Amino acid sequence: MQFSGEKLTLKRVFNYIFGLYLITLGVAFSIKSCLGSAPVSSIPYAINLIWLVEIGVATFIFHTMLVGIEWFLLKNDFKKKHFLQVFVGVLFGVFTSISVSLLGFIPMANSVAAGLLMTMLAVFFIALGLFFYVPANIIPLSVEGVTQAIAIVTDKPFSTVKVYLDVCIVSTALILSWGFLGQLGSVGIGTIIGALLIGTTVKYIHKIHGRLTGNHVDLKKM
Incomplete structure (x- = not known):
């Protein structure tokens, strides 16, 4: 069976599911830290706190907006399968629980x-999860989909764009929370650390993997 121009092997499916699970393990550790949410959750939590939108609905809205941005960036290169990114969030939610x-x-x-x-x-498990599931090239979460789209359009490394995008997401959450509530909301020092270090950690995992195996993993393949 072919998917995204490649044979849908057991290894691809395993890497995809295992990677997603590792990310949710990282999210669980971020919750345990009591130092703020994971970067990807900061805007949905801000929407939840400001407009009292149920967190699941807020997450759906956020991911839908990201898919729209991805569509705008990629234009004719945007594939129909990418619309399914919104619904991959359901699997992500189950794994998080x-x-x-x-x-x-x-x-x-x-x-x-x-x-x-x-x-x-949390940073380590999220970064390791990204390294496993993104190259599987099945259906990424919309945050990684947008990261890939920006990386392709700007011709920048995935890991570099990941840092910039996470910082952008956290900054937006901070502006919304402070502007409407006069407080930091779900953003804490842990959120900021995650925004700065997750992409960098992916870069070093990529380098270590390359030195150990001699293989290059394409994090922009979509």
Whole structure:
């Protein structure tokens, strides 16, 4: 069976599902850190707090907007399968619930040191998950879809664009939260650390993988 011009192998499917799960494990650690949400969740949480839109609906709206931006950037290169990015969020939500449940035995961070440890674990698992699932080239989450689109249009590395986009998302969430609520909302030091380090961590995982295996992984393939 062909998908995106490549044979849909068991390895591709495994890397895709495993990568998505690792990202949700990172999100679960970010929740445990008590230092702010993961960057990708910051705008939906801001929408939830400001307009009292249910978080699931806010997430759907956010992902739909990102797919629209991706469509605008790629124009004729935008593929019909990319519309499905919005609905991949449902699978992502299920995996997030599972990950949070599996980490139920870990207490919420009660100190800054513990919170920072949880944050760094979140950064690592999210970055590792991106490295696994994005190159599988099945259907990315809309945030990664937009990252790929910007990387293609600007001819910049995926990891570099990831940092810029995460910082942009977190900055927008901060502006919305402060402008409408006079507070930081779901954005904390952990959110900012994630925005700055997730893309950079992907870059180093990519480099280490290349040196160990001699293989180049295309993070812009879509």
